[in-house]
Amino acid sequence: MAEPLGIGLVGCGTVGAGVAQILLNHPDRLAARAGRRLELRRIAVRDAARPRPVTLPAGLVGTDPRAVLTDPTVDVVVELVGGTTVARTVVLDALAAGKHVVTANKALLAEAGAEVFEAARAAGRAVCFEAAVAGGVPIIRALGESLAANQVTAIQGILNGTSNFILTSMAEGGMTYPAALAEAQRLGYAEADPTLDVDGSDAAHKLAVLAQIAFGVAARPDQIERHGIDTLDAQDIRFASELGYTIKLLAEAWTGASRDGGREVALHVAPVLLRHTNLLAQVRGAFNAISVHGDVVGETLYQGPGAGMMPTASSVVADLIDLAVGRAQATFAAARLWSREGKGFVVEPVERVRSRFYLRLTVADRPGVLADITRILADEGISISSVVQHEAGEAAKEPVPLVILTHTAETGRFRTALRKMAALPTVAAPPVSYSMGD
Amino acid sequence: MAEPLGIGLVGCGTVGAGVAQILLNHPDRLAARAGRRLELRRIAVRDAARPRPVTLPAGLVGTDPRAVLTDPTVDVVVELVGGTTVARTVVLDALAAGKHVVTANKALLAEAGAEVFEAARAAGRAVCFEAAVAGGVPIIRALGESLAANQVTAIQGILNGTSNFILTSMAEGGMTYPAALAEAQRLGYAEADPTLDVDGSDAAHKLAVLAQIAFGVAARPDQIERHGIDTLDAQDIRFASELGYTIKLLAEAWTGASRDGGREVALHVAPVLLRHTNLLAQVRGAFNAISVHGDVVGETLYQGPGAGMMPTASSVVADLIDLAVGRAQATFAAARLWSREGKGFVVEPVERVRSRFYLRLTVADRPGVLADITRILADEGISISSVVQHEAGEAAKEPVPLVILTHTAETGRFRTALRKMAALPTVAAPPVSYSMGD
Numbered sequence: 001m002a003e004p005l006g007i008g009l010v011g012c013g014t015v016g017a018g019v020a021q022i023l024l025n026h027p028d029r030l031a032a033r034a035g036r037r038l039e040l041r042r043i044a045v046r047d048a049a050r051p052r053p054v055t056l057p058a059g060l061v062g063t064d065p066r067a068v069l070t071d072p073t074v075d076v077v078v079e080l081v082g083g084t085t086v087a088r089t090v091v092l093d094a095l096a097a098g099k100h101v102v103t104a105n106k107a108l109l110a111e112a113g114a115e116v117f118e119a120a121r122a123a124g125r126a127v128c129f130e131a132a133v134a135g136g137v138p139i140i141r142a143l144g145e146s147l148a149a150n151q152v153t154a155i156q157g158i159l160n161g162t163s164n165f166i167l168t169s170m171a172e173g174g175m176t177y178p179a180a181l182a183e184a185q186r187l188g189y190a191e192a193d194p195t196l197d198v199d200g201s202d203a204a205h206k207l208a209v210l211a212q213i214a215f216g217v218a219a220r221p222d223q224i225e226r227h228g229i230d231t232l233d234a235q236d237i238r239f240a241s242e243l244g245y246t247i248k249l250l251a252e253a254w255t256g257a258s259r260d261g262g263r264e265v266a267l268h269v270a271p272v273l274l275r276h277t278n279l280l281a282q283v284r285g286a287f288n289a290i291s292v293h294g295d296v297v298g299e300t301l302y303q304g305p306g307a308g309m310m311p312t313a314s315s316v317v318a319d320l321i322d323l324a325v326g327r328a329q330a331t332f333a334a335a336r337l338w339s340r341e342g343k344g345f346v347v348e349p350v351e352r353v354r355s356r357f358y359l360r361l362t363v364a365d366r367p368g369v370l371a372d373i374t375r376i377l378a379d380e381g382i383s384i385s386s387v388v389q390h391e392a393g394e395a396a397k398e399p400v401p402l403v404i405l406t407h408t409a410e411t412g413r414f415r416t417a418l419r420k421m422a423a424l425p426t427v428a429a430p431p432v433s434y435s436m437g438d
Numbered sequence: 439m440a441e442p443l444g445i446g447l448v449g450c451g452t453v454g455a456g457v458a459q460i461l462l463n464h465p466d467r468l469a470a471r472a473g474r475r476l477e478l479r480r481i482a483v484r485d486a487a488r489p490r491p492v493t494l495p496a497g498l499v500g501t502d503p504r505a506v507l508t509d510p511t512v513d514v515v516v517e518l519v520g521g522t523t524v525a526r527t528v529v530l531d532a533l534a535a536g537k538h539v540v541t542a543n544k545a546l547l548a549e550a551g552a553e554v555f556e557a558a559r560a561a562g563r564a565v566c567f568e569a570a571v572a573g574g575v576p577i578i579r580a581l582g583e584s585l586a587a588n589q590v591t592a593i594q595g596i597l598n599g600t601s602n603f604i605l606t607s608m609a610e611g612g613m614t615y616p617a618a619l620a621e622a623q624r625l626g627y628a629e630a631d632p633t634l635d636v637d638g639s640d641a642a643h644k645l646a647v648l649a650q651i652a653f654g655v656a657a658r659p660d661q662i663e664r665h666g667i668d669t670l671d672a673q674d675i676r677f678a679s680e681l682g683y684t685i686k687l688l689a690e691a692w693t694g695a696s697r698d699g700g701r702e703v704a705l706h707v708a709p710v711l712l713r714h715t716n717l718l719a720q721v722r723g724a725f726n727a728i729s730v731h732g733d734v735v736g737e738t739l740y741q742g743p744g745a746g747m748m749p750t751a752s753s754v755v756a757d758l759i760d761l762a763v764g765r766a767q768a769t770f771a772a773a774r775l776w777s778r779e780g781k782g783f784v785v786e787p788v789e790r791v792r793s794r795f796y797l798r799l800t801v802a803d804r805p806g807v808l809a810d811i812t813r814i815l816a817d818e819g820i821s822i823s824s825v826v827q828h829e830a831g832e833a834a835k836e837p838v839p840l841v842i843l844t845h846t847a848e849t850g851r852f853r854t855a856l857r858k859m860a861a862l863p864t865v866a867a868p869p870v871s872y873s874m875g876d
Contacts, residue, residue, distance in 0.1 A: 022587055022734060033586045035772040116715035130584070136735040138584030145765070146568070146576030148471045149460055149755035169693035192563030279741065282720050289739075296460060297574040297752035301727075303717065305735065325772045330764040334473040367869070 005036035005324040008068035008099070010090050011080035012045045012052065015104055015131070017076060018313030020056040030317070034324035042068045065090050068360055069214045070095050070373040076323055078316060079103040084111050091116055094124045100328070102319045104131035104312055110208040114218055117338035126332035128319035133206040134159055134288040136311030137304040137317070143213045143292065144335055150294030152214035155253040156437060160287035161306035162197035163229045163249040165189045168284045171246060176234050189286050200226035200249065200269035207251035207267055214253065215265045216344040223347045227270040236360060236432060239388070239403045245273040245358070246281035247434065254353050255345070264348040273358050273436040280437070352414035355387065356436040357406045361421060361430040370402070380417040382409040399428040405436070442475035443762040446537070447505035448528050449491065449518035450483045453542055453569070456751030457516060459492040471764035482505045495807070503528050507535050512759055517541040518755060522549050529554055533561045538766070540757045542569035542750055548646040549664070552656055555776035559750055564770035566757035572597055572726040573642040574749030575742040576756070580775055581651045581730065588732030590652035594875060597644040599724035599744035600635035601667045601687040603627045606722045609684060614672050627724050631762035638687065638707035645689035645705055651689065653703045653783040661785045667710040674798060676869060677841045683711040683796070684719035685872065693783070702786040709870050711796050711874040723801040754766040789850035794823065794874035797842045799859060800867040807864045808840070818855040837866035843874070
């Protein structure tokens with residue numbers, strides 16, 4: 001059997017403790033799969049006194065990351081610090097010191113992927129990041145290896161488990177957003193400050209990573225339009241359900257030919273209506289799932305736990321085994337991620353993406369309102385698939401909700417129609433709209 | 439860029455034509471992903487005059503497989519002959535000639551995996567077979583690489599698209615089995631002789647391949663109990679649906695501790711009742727899907743087109759790219775599939791597997807019948823979850839269906855109860871039963 005692979009951990013919070021647990025509890029299993037032993041040789045933590053769910057071997061643990069980076073018996077540094085400041089330094093220094101890197105840090109990849117991968121190529125080392133997107137779901141390998149014969153043409157992903165948990169509670173438990181968030185926090189599915197999860201930022205970071213692999217584009221944060229679930233009204237979930245749809249927070253990528261004959265990709269994160277029968281609509285709770293359309297294979301789908309100690313650790317250790325076997329190095333060299341070459345795709349805003357739309361207007365219950373609205377839609381070439389306006393009931397002078405589903409239309413033209421509708425005196429509140437998947 | 443990878447095809451039917459099409463139409467894409475060009479250098483077909491959906495380059499095509507196997511410019515032989523006679527010879531000869539092998543042949547792997555892999559190890563070459571199970575779904579990589587940190591503890595798979603297509607037609611279209619089969623044949627989802635698809639044999643071959651990767655067992659055909667959909671009665675689909683369940687043909691593997699403290703795995707292929715909300719229950723038409731439970735990650739699920747020209751070709755070409763990159767060789771060496779070492783699992787019959795059961799009895803509508811049946815179940819320690827007996831209506835003297843769902847029970851004891859019930863004079867036809875998933 002070959003020499004053991006020496007492993008150093010920088011950061012030993014939830015996921016790090018899970019990684020340590022697998023390495024310490026299953027050495028023979030891992031050696032059988034990797035063809036050599038995986039040895040945990042040094043660990044840097046912020047607070048050595050903090051209680052952990054795993055007993056770390058005495059003598060391995062310190063508080064200085066440099067001790068990991070300079071240890072000549074460490075072949076791979078696992079960066080689980082998170083964030084983009086200390087983590088960036090740790091990763092770049094590890095590569096400079098000749099270590100391979102395994103990271104679960106989507107924010108670092110989304111923001112500094114080019115710098116990190118350039119440094120890795122310069123050092124002749126590999127960077128692995130299966131755990132950075134969708135926790136235990138092997139979507140990085142799927143895009144980079146399993147679907148390598150394909151040009152990916154579309155991605156639809158539930159990439160934020162917190163949001164999906166909250167949406168499931170709202171849809172199935174009839175909860176309001178604040179109540180569902182409080183429940184998610186109580187159960188540990190949402191952090192005390194849930195902003196990055198519920199406003200779409202976390203999903204956008206993950207989509208940026210997927211877009212790099214699938215399209216070779218390094219999307220800037222402002223190139224991924226994002227709408228979270230934090231402004232979602234429970235009544236839209238209810239109306240959608242009555243019409244046969246489930247609302248999911250999706251990270252989506254669409255591709256098409258650009259006007260100058262090149263290839264373009266549009267990216268967004270937003271609540272989207274999916275038919276109840278769509279497999280993504282069935283994904284409940286904190287799970288993640290990604291549907292990928294490839295030009296050769298058609299649609300494949302990957303589902304599993306999107307976060308959490310052991311699922312994420314499972315992906316980190318899969319990367320360590322890939323490095324031990326030598327697969328990761330071969331893949332890294334061939335994939336040339338975040339390189340300057342690109343793959344010919346340009347990131348464009350979603351304006352030209354064609355989609356169906358859900359539209360809820362709060363309108364005065366008076367003659368001519370529907371005529372005005374349908375005229376605006378018709379002027380933008382948008383035809384209507386269905387209209388639901390419930391009777392106003394007793395409070396007949398109150399504005400009533402009017403729900404419209406459109407046929408396929410260009411996003412830009414739909415948005416023009418939205419602006420015109422918002423200016424109508426009979427429209428009492430800003431229009432609410434979401435795009436619709438299949 | 440490295441030397442091109444020389445590829446020879448033996449067999450150029452549907453899937454072979456798809457492989458040729460990808461290689462010929464997308465050389466630059468493949469070279470970018472593989473780090474070298476993939477060159478189609480020789481093709482052996484049975485009938486050179488047969489029309490194909492792709493124009494094969496003149497000069498490459500012949501009818502003698504030996505021409506492919508002896509061509510020194512061919513590095514990899516893609517075996518797409520099918521069956522276990524000619525295909526076995528082609529694969530063994532290719533390995534002996536120093537070629538790597540890519541195959542989609544689950545029957546060959548299930549029946550001669552040990553011989554093929556031993557020959558590959560002796561020759562220092564790799565055998566890749568992503569396309570052998572579930573077409574375009576990358577389940578082989580998932581089990582072998584992505585989940586490598588895990589011991590797989592359970593597998594549930596929809597592995598036969600033909601059966602799933604027929605079941606979907608029966609469940610959603612209210613068709614009988616013969617009508618649904620005829621429809622599947624008309625649409626090209628079932629062959630003229632559909633036996634191996636609908637009797638569970640094809641799924642059993644695929645399960646044997648998955649069991650080798652997940653558990654290191656080389657299951658003999660008689661160790662995989664199989665029941666197909668060819669004897670499924672539409673009324674059971676209807677009763678199941680009323681109770682909240684969908685019937686799917688599943689290939690399942692369960693693991694547990696054996697009586698002597700070792701580890702055992704039980705394998706079967708059978709129609710199984712799944713709750714409507716189970717993701718596998720939602721998989722419609724000719725799609726395949728596999729749910730894998732790993733001891734670290736929990737449950738992950740993989741879904742996609744289970745057969746067909748381009749999905750299967752997508753997986754074949756992914757294997758070719760893996761060989762070009764060098765991943766496949768590394769994986770092959772580390773995985774030691776079908777080796778004599780095993781992984782400590784023993785294949786046991788399903789008798790000791792615990793499951794819930796669906797039971798339909800055709801009984802005389804007379805006092806004491808239910809008492810007899812429930813007594814038999816109680817004697818075997820099996821408790822009842824629900825009972826449905828519709829009123830007999832006008833033909834009150836006719837036997838009526840009695841449907842019982844049990845709580846979890848050992849399969850062996852449930853079967854003992856079945857035998858006792860079949861012997862009751864009030865039970866008018868052989869009892870029909872299926873196990874139940876979650």
